[in-house]
Amino acid sequence: MSTIQHYAAPRSLEEAADLLRQGNVTVLAGGTDLMPQSKAGKLKFQPVLMNIRNVEGLRGLTETGGVLRIGATTTITDLYDSDLVKSRLAALWQACDHFASDQIRNAGTIGGNICNASPAGDTLVPLLVLNARVVLAAKPNGALTQRVVPLREFFVGPGKVRREPSELVAAVEIDMPPPGFVSAFFKFGTRPALDISTISIGFGAVYEGGKLRDVRVAFGAVAPTPIRAPHVEAALEGKPLNEETIVAACDAAGQDARPISDVRASDWYRREMVRNMLERMLNNVRNG
Numbered sequence: 001m002s003t004i005q006h007y008a009a010p011r012s013l014e015e016a017a018d019l020l021r022q023g024n025v026t027v028l029a030g031g032t033d034l035m036p037q038s039k040a041g042k043l044k045f046q047p048v049l050m051n052i053r054n055v056e057g058l059r060g061l062t063e064t065g066g067v068l069r070i071g072a073t074t075t076i077t078d079l080y081d082s083d084l085v086k087s088r089l090a091a092l093w094q095a096c097d098h099f100a101s102d103q104i105r106n107a108g109t110i111g112g113n114i115c116n117a118s119p120a121g122d123t124l125v126p127l128l129v130l131n132a133r134v135v136l137a138a139k140p141n142g143a144l145t146q147r148v149v150p151l152r153e154f155f156v157g158p159g160k161v162r163r164e165p166s167e168l169v170a171a172v173e174i175d176m177p178p179p180g181f182v183s184a185f186f187k188f189g190t191r192p193a194l195d196i197s198t199i200s201i202g203f204g205a206v207y208e209g210g211k212l213r214d215v216r217v218a219f220g221a222v223a224p225t226p227i228r229a230p231h232v233e234a235a236l237e238g239k240p241l242n243e244e245t246i247v248a249a250c251d252a253a254g255q256d257a258r259p260i261s262d263v264r265a266s267d268w269y270r271r272e273m274v275r276n277m278l279e280r281m282l283n284n285v286r287n288g
């Protein structure tokens, strides 16, 4: 049962931060996680429901000095429609291409995907590959301040993030990848576009002269949070992308993935999928 006593729709970040500082606020962005969770009794609304969709400056992409800032209320459709995302951040664009239906993409936001902190959240895996940072805004002493946390350190467990109740996720920042950077995203689900991932993989690296460097690999739905795969990265870094390297990387995946069995798949199946799909992705990179 809802306990909402007040609905607020702030127009500025200052106003939103003021409301959060007063406490007892549930943040509403697209509502595509919040509403089903509330209906299922998994979430109880706080007395104040704060819709952040009208907050000025929170939606859209801006690139300054090689840093891309994606506002928290930027929708999955906005990302999918961005030429910059499509041409320079292929893994993120592919994740948006495999994300739910048009209706959900039009409402669902990147900030909501991050704060919902599902181990299977589709944008989280490419954002980990892109070394994304989360920008949190608050007004602890009456003045608006920002705190920046690497996304890799932001997730604590399923549905749990390092965000204080007084903080709003204002944006995600990404250093634009270097020239020659290639990236890709793979998602497996029974109906990949509409289902939550059974497993997902993100890959990124500079591929030059047949060798990989600045390798970044991330997995979704194989641990309590989306994770980077340091053993796979070490097996690929600086190596020629040949069959031997690919086998070593796929062997290393077993050290990084710690899947559980659930209604979607067994842990054994998930491990096999990670291994086989990583092999396919690396062969795709190798074959251009």
Ligand SMILES: Cc1cc2nc3c(=O)[nH]c(=O)nc-3n(C[C@H](O)[C@H](O)[C@H](O)COP(=O)(O)OP(=O)(O)OC[C@H]3O[C@@H](n4cnc5c(N)ncnc54)[C@H](O)[C@@H]3O)c2cc1C
Pocket (backbone or CB within 6 Å): 026, 027, 028, 029, 030, 031, 032, 033, 034, 035, 036, 052, 072, 073, 098, 099, 100, 101, 104, 107, 108, 109, 110, 111, 112, 113, 114, 115, 116, 120, 121, 122, 123, 167, 168, 169, 170, 193, 194, 195, 196, 197
């Ligand atoms: C039918 C269906 C299909 C789906 N398919 C997919 C899929 O394929 N892939 C996938 O990853 N997800 C999927 N989802 C989940 C959901 O659509 C995404 O997680 C979406 O990005 C959530 O964004 P939102 O704006 O709707 O978040 P909301 O539901 O508004 O919020 C989610 C959570 O984040 C908090 N929050 C939101 N924004 C902020 C902020 N700026 N600062 C602080 N806290 C905030 C809210 O309080 C809430 O706890 C699906 C959901 C449905 C219903």
